[in-house]
Amino acid sequence: MPISTVLLLATIGVLSLACQWLAWRVRMPAILFLLAGGLVAGPVTGVLVPEAVFGDLLFPVVSLAVAIILFEGSLTLRFEEIRGHGKMVRNLVPVGSVVACITGTLAARWVLDLSWQVSLLFGAISIVTGPTVIAPLLRSVRPKAKLANTLRWEGIIIDPVGALLAVLVFEGIVSWGQGNVFEHALVLFGKTVLVGLLVGAVAGYLNGLVLRKHWIPQYLHNAGTLTFMLGVYAFSNEVAHESGLLTVTIMGIWMANMKQVPIESILEFKESLSVLLISALFIILAARVEFNAIADLGWGLVVVIGALVLVARPLSIFLSAIGTDLTLKDKLFLSWIAPRGIVAAAVSALFAFQLQRLGYDSASALVPLVIMLIIATVTLQSLTARPLAHLLGVAEPAAYGYLILGANPVARMIAQALRKHEVPVTLADTNWENVRQARMANLSVYFGNPVSEHAATHLDLTGIGNLLVVSPYKHMNSLATYHFLDWFGSQHVFTLSEGDQDQNARHQTAEKIQLTRGLFDGVSYAKLASLVSQGYSVRTTQLSETFDYEAFLETYQHQALVLFVFDSKDRIVPVRQMDGLKPEDDWLLISLVPPQAPKERKEKEKEKDKDTEKDAQAGEAQAPAN
Secondary structure, eight states: OOOOHHHHHHHHHHHHHHHHHHHHHTTOOHHHHHHHHIIIIIITTOOOHHHHHGGGGGGHHHHHHHHHHHHHHTTTTHHHHHHSSSSHHHHHHHHHHHHHHHHHHHHHHHHHHHHHHHHHHHHHHTOOOOOOHHHHHHHHHHHOHHHHHHHHHHHHHHHHHHHHHHHHHHHHHHHHHHOSSSSHHHHHHHHHHHHHHHHHHHHHHHHHHHHHHHHOOGGGHHHHHHHEEEEEEEHHHHTTTHHHHHHHHHHHHHHTTTTOOOOOOHHHHHHHHHIIIIIHHHHHHHHHHHHHHHHTTHHHHHHHHHHHIIHHHHHHHHTTTTOOOHHHHHHHHHHHOOOHHHHHHHHHHHHHHHHHHHHHGGGGHHHHHHHHHHHHHHHHHHHHHHOOOOHHBBBOOOEEEEEEOOOSHHHHHHHHHHTTTOOEEEEESHHHHHHHHHHHHHEEEESOOOSSSSEEEEOOTTTEEEEEEEOHHHHHHHHHHHHHHHOOGGGEOOOOOOOTTTTHHHHHOOHHHHHOOOHHHHHHHHHHHHHHHTTOOOEEEOOOOSSSSSHHHHHHTOEEEEEEEEOOTEEEEOOSSSTEEEEEEOOOEEEESSOOOHHHHHHHHHHHHHHHHHHHHHHHHHHTOO
């Protein structure tokens, strides 16, 4: 019995969700499972045949989806971030792009005998790594902070840069194919680039101005930007053939670098969009791949992938590292990590469509070649990166640092105390004033939702393996607790008690979250904030034989709240219950203590009274003499 179109469309959605969930569980890039799911649904079982389901709409759907991917990716390219992330990143983006492009082009041409046009396009596409494949790998491997930052920012920056290069190469191929002579082709290419740059810049400025001036309501920011971008893409294609992709890329870059344009919500909107649209897109693209096309590439496919992984990447790293302080082991590790990602797959499929329509026979090899490059690099490097990091000695030691949810005054005091003892600490908050105050205190801070996709790419968790929830935002607290329970484990997530919850609400709270509560002797955030407002401060106390734990408690009249203890092995442990706490004489305590112990205050008051009496007596003695 034939399967209905409605059921097939629903199946694509369910399969994409299953692939995303599986990637989340095993902590690997989702694109790997999406492509595998598409291969199973398409060429393996024959259940999904995209041309039969979508008909003439297949190409427009793919082209619009690719436009969205390029636009969203270009929104992350901020020029100030390129300047601020070290010489290695600044070198690696241009040098790595050129080396990978040349190597990929020559390998595809000489080994697989593809046309120069298709080979050059493959070389341009193959340079893109992308944050969506780098971030999960880094979280699993945990290399040194310097290496992790290099790889992460390379992926963030090269994502839109590589897309822009691939679009420009494609525009050149199309222009050359339409021009009978060199001058005609050059004019067509110039027109395409000019329209793309002009329309993209104008559209980006206008859309940014609308967002900045709040000329449309907040709830229309995401939908309005998306629909306007698609309209600009279609308009640009009508003005100059195939200029739309360049236009939306320029539009995104322009908006990303405009001042005071709130694009954070648009980037968060991408999360839902990626699950619904982009995930389905890759299943559809993979379902179109034919195993015969892969088999026809033969051993040449292995040679091309080997040239990119074993020649182009190491050459890029060693050339880019000239003048830096990277060691040989650092360079070897960076030379192995370069998995390809979403932009490469999406752009290759769309360009293969176009080139086949223009009569380039070898264009049919582009999609299987790129898909096998993605599968090979993601799989191989995900499995071997961690053992290689330990072998080279570039892996971080056990992650004992803390991600603190909240950058409020209480959280900042705790973070400053931990940092004094060289404990890695990062604060995360959605309140800009809190974030500003944390930055003024020179604390590492992330502005935004720590469980968002943006955080998965930009939040640096190097050296951090614990979550400390010190925040008044109940909904955010629960989301963060669920999220990081899977990342850090149940023994490394600590939350405060919800002091104002009634008993019925406690029963409704999930057991997993309940097990994390009770931090700092069961106090609530409101209680901590109240103590801080009363003048309590965070202090460090070194216990000894002459000043033990009992003496510490007596000093502060049992009003001190112990937050953390450093034991004899320099392990830091948050305190849950003070009743059972029995620190040894050589331990270190980080505590919240009152502004002044009552006993000390009384003694000082007596001393002041005595001084006052002495002054009065001295004044009386001098009076007769005057």
